[in-house]
Each structure stands twice: as structure tokens, then as C-alpha cells.
Amino acid sequence: MARHGRLFGLLALAVGLYSQVYAQPVESLPSDVKGELRGPSELLGAIDINDFDRLDERALGARREFPPPAILPPPQIVYRGDKRSPKEIEAIGGFLPSSEVTPTNENNGFSLYMHHLGYKLVDGKRVTAYVSTTRFFGTALGYANMASKEGGWIYEIQALPHMTDSDGTLLQGRKWRNEFEISALGGISWSQVKSAVQVPGFKTTGDYGAGFWSDVTVESFKQKMPEKQWFNNSNYNSTFDQFKASPGQPQLAGWFDSEHEQYKSQEPWSLNQTKTIEEYYMDFMNQFGGHTGPTGAATTGPSGSDETTGGLDPKAEEDKLCLPEGPGKPNKYRVPEDECRRTVWQCVFEQKEKDEKENKKITDFASIIACVDSKL
Numbered sequence: 001m002a003r004h005g006r007l008f009g010l011l012a013l014a015v016g017l018y019s020q021v022y023a024q025p026v027e028s029l030p031s032d033v034k035g036e037l038r039g040p041s042e043l044l045g046a047i048d049i050n051d052f053d054r055l056d057e058r059a060l061g062a063r064r065e066f067p068p069p070a071i072l073p074p075p076q077i078v079y080r081g082d083k084r085s086p087k088e089i090e091a092i093g094g095f096l097p098s099s100e101v102t103p104t105n106e107n108n109g110f111s112l113y114m115h116h117l118g119y120k121l122v123d124g125k126r127v128t129a130y131v132s133t134t135r136f137f138g139t140a141l142g143y144a145n146m147a148s149k150e151g152g153w154i155y156e157i158q159a160l161p162h163m164t165d166s167d168g169t170l171l172q173g174r175k176w177r178n179e180f181e182i183s184a185l186g187g188i189s190w191s192q193v194k195s196a197v198q199v200p201g202f203k204t205t206g207d208y209g210a211g212f213w214s215d216v217t218v219e220s221f222k223q224k225m226p227e228k229q230w231f232n233n234s235n236y237n238s239t240f241d242q243f244k245a246s247p248g249q250p251q252l253a254g255w256f257d258s259e260h261e262q263y264k265s266q267e268p269w270s271l272n273q274t275k276t277i278e279e280y281y282m283d284f285m286n287q288f289g290g291h292t293g294p295t296g297a298a299t300t301g302p303s304g305s306d307e308t309t310g311g312l313d314p315k316a317e318e319d320k321l322c323l324p325e326g327p328g329k330p331n332k333y334r335v336p337e338d339e340c341r342r343t344v345w346q347c348v349f350e351q352k353e354k355d356e357k358e359n360k361k362i363t364d365f366a367s368i369i370a371c372v373d374s375k376l
Contacts, residue, residue, distance in 0.1 A: 071168050074245040077194075078133040078159050078182045081143030083152040086196045086231060095155075095188040100125040103278075110277040111254025112169050112183055116176065129281060131184040133157055138216030139180055141208075144199045151201035156194045158236070159245035162186065162285060168248020173255065173263050180214065182245050185285060191237040197230045251280040282341060317365045318344045321372060333376040340376065347371035 080095065089095060101121065103109020108119070109127040120126050134140050137154065144152035159182060166181035167174060199221075208216045208224050222228075251272035255263050263269050272280060322331050322340035333340055347368045 071165070071248070072135065074165060074247050075135045075159055075182060076244045078135055078157050078163065078245065079137050079140035080131075080133045080155045080157060080188075081140040081145070081147070081152055081199075082155060083144070083147035085153060085198075086155075086193075086233070089155070089193070090190050090235070094190040094192070095131045095184070097128050097131055097187060098126055099128050101127050103127055103129040105276045105278045108254060108256050108277075110252070110281045111256055112164075112166060112249075112252045113173065113254050113260065114256065115183060116166055116170060116174060116179075116181070129185065131186075131188050132179075133159075133163065133182045133184060133188070135180045135182055136214045137218045137221065138208075138210065138212070138214045139178070141199060141216050141221065142205075142213030145201055145203050145213075147201060149201050151199045153196050153198050155196045157188060158192045158194055158240040158243065160192060160240060160243050161246045163188075163245040164252065164284075165245065165248045169250055169253055171248070171250075173253065173260050178212075178214065185281065190233070191235055192240060193233045194236050195230050195232045197228050199225070199228065249280075249284060251275075252277065252284065286341070317368070321369065333372070335376055340372075343372050343375050344368065347375070 082089070082095075097103075099109065101107065101109070107121060107127050108114045110129050112130065115128040115130045115132075118126070134143075140154045144154050146152075163182050163184045166179070166183045169183075205211060205213055205216070208220060210216045210220065250268040253263070253269055254277040255261065255269065264273065275283070318341060321333070321344060322337050324331055324337075331337065331340055351367050351371065
């Protein structure tokens with residue numbers, strides 16, 4: 001759990017601060033991006049590895065032959081296929097990045113492209129700062145279908161602005177053209193989950209009357225599987241209903257292999273070369289605590305008025321701790337700003353976990369400051 005704390009702590013500061021324009025979920029499939037489904041790397045043991053490799057090759061060939069994806073509007077609703085039950089997900093507070101090591105600039109853990117590839121380090125450990133979802137129910141169904149012989153679960157999730165369009169970020173540089181991924185920075189809170197349904201395993205698209213997984217809609221699934229019961233999450237935060245995901249964020253692409261070196265000199269990626277990927281990642285998350293959203297739209301209400309911190313402005317409190325005390329001066333801890341902010345997020349996450357057990361809310365920042373003092 002410790003390795004996820006710094007990432008999931010981002011949600012403790014960000015969730016509840018969002019104010020975006022309402023958008024309807026997109027359920028229609030662009031005609032130019034159909035294809036086979038690539039299975040998630042964490043489920044490799046549940047399917048035929050040889051067949052999986054062949055699917056990868058077909059997807060790779062399609063990426064080379066087809067133009068960049070049609071950029072769809074940011075969705076309000078996204079889906080995730082997972083082998084774990086709602087009780088398991090709720091027990092850990094939501095969906096955490098499946099990272100076995102702490103993401104850093106050195107291991108490319110903040111690169112959305114590396115997450116897109118399912119890349120692993122030389123020791124075989126996975127590193128990522130993101131959680132995958134998809135804009136299409138059927139794509140999530142395909143993932144859940146491969147979870148095991150018994151199947152898995154599909155989660156209906158309310159999108160928030162810390163979730164970004166992977167296709168809109170990678171454009172022609174994407175390797176898989178059939179995932180329609182919306183990537184969540186830092187994780188997904190359990191309070192974002194609206195409902196879940198258990199699905200059988202090892203079905204085919206034909207069982208659902210479709211040619212491709214992404215063609216299967218919620219409605220067609222209910223027609224084919226009327227006996228399947230949907231479970232509503234009683235802890236869903238309905239104030240999230242007004243939100244949607246963010247569009248693509250090219251600064252988070254993080255091209256790092258020789259094949260994609262060319263993209264660093266092409267727009268839009270060439271416009272974002274002055275900072276590290278980690279710095280761009282932190283900047284993107286920090287915007288949720290200010291007075292503008294990630295797309296520059298003005299927010300409504302004070303930036304700190306959320307259920308996690310009451311009437312506090314967590315961004316302002318964080319700035320007091322981590323910004324330089326003056327021109328040419330360090331912050332009070334004499335550590336780099338990004339290190340200070342990561343420590344604050346870790347402390348907020350730890351305090352939030354503690355307060356949730358005691359059914360309390362963070363009402364002042366004193367406990368957070370004390371925690372940061374002890375760590376720095």
C-alpha cells in the first residue's frame with residue numbers, strides 16, 4: 001500500500017475540487033478504429049499467451065496502416081473490466097495504479113506511452129502512475145471476459161478531470177488502436193464508482209451479437225444477459241455527476257524509445273519539452289486545486305470547498321509549505337518543491353485513511369503539517 005500512497009494521495013487533494021461542463025457519455029463507435037482487443041498485462045496468466053502475442057501483432061500492424069484516431073469529446077462515464085469484486089475494490093479505497101515500484105523520471109513511470117504499452121522494467125516489475133479505463137462498455141467487457149474462466153466485473157465509473165484521453169495524448173504514436181483508453185492519474189476513488197455487474201468468462205463477441213467487443217453496448221448486454229444484476233454503489237458521490245474527463249494531454253506522452261524519438265520534435269509534443277514528465281504530471285494534478293480546471297475553464301466555488309478538507313483550501317496550504325520563501329530562497333524544508341508536494345500528498349492520504357476509519361473529516365491542516373515535519 002505504501003508504494004501507492006503518493007499516487008493515490010493525489011485524489012485526496014483533487015477529488016471534490018472539479019467544476020467542468022456537463023457532457024453526455026459517448027457510446028457510438030468511430031468507423032475507422034475497430035479492431036481486436038488486446039488483453040491487460042495483469043491477466044496474462046488467464047489466457048493463451050501465444051494467441052495474445054498474435055493479437056498484439058495485428059494491433060501493431062493496424063497502428064502503422066491507419067491514421068490517428070478520431071478525437072472524441074471527453075466522456076462523462078467510463079468503464080473498467082477487472083477480475084476483482086466490488087468488496088475487494090472498496091476495501092482498498094478504489095482502483096490503484098498496478099505499479100510494483102515507485103514511479104520516477106528515471107524509470108519512465110509517469111510516461112503515458114509506457115503505461116499504454118504495459119511496459120515492465122528489466123527485472124520484470126511493472127511501473128505506472130495511471131489506472132486504465134475505457135470510454136466503451138464493450139471494451140471493458142472484453143477485458144472482464146478474459147479475467148478468468150468464471151469471468152470478472154465491469155465497473156461504471158464517473159469520470160473526473162484527473163482522467164485524460166490516452167488516444168488524444170498519443171495520437172498517431174499509439175500502438176493499440178482499439179482500447180479507447182481514458183487514463184486516471186494517481187487512481188480512481190471508490191466514491192467515483194456508480195455501479196458494477198459481474199460477467200461470465202470466455203465468451204466471444206458473437207455471444208453478444210457483435211463483431212467487435214467495442215460494439216457491445218450496455219443495452220445489448222442487458223438484452224443478452226437479462227439475469228445479470230447490477231449493483232449500485234451506495235457510497236457514490238452524486239456531486240460528481242456534473243464532471244467529465246479531460247482531453248488529451250500531450251505533455252504526458254513521455255516518448256522514450258528510439259521508434260518514437262521522432263515525435264519529440266513534432267507538434268503538439270514539441271511544445272512540451274521544458275520540464276520532466278513527472279513535473280508535467282504534478283502540474284496537471286495541481287491545477288485541480290486552483291481556480292481553473294485542467295483545460296483552463298473557470299471553476300465555481302472556492303478551490304478548497306470539498307468534503308475531504310471541509311472549508312480548507314488544500315492547494316493554498318500546500319503552497320505555504322512548498323513554495324520558495326522568497327526570490328532565491330528555498331522553502332521551509334529546504335527540499336525541492338516536487339519532493340515537498342509529494343510528501344504533502346502522502347500525508348493527506350495517510351490522514352484521510354485514518355479519519356475515514358474514525359468517520360471524521362480533515363478540519364484543519366495542523367495534522368498534515370505535523371506529518372510533513374516528521375518526514376522532512
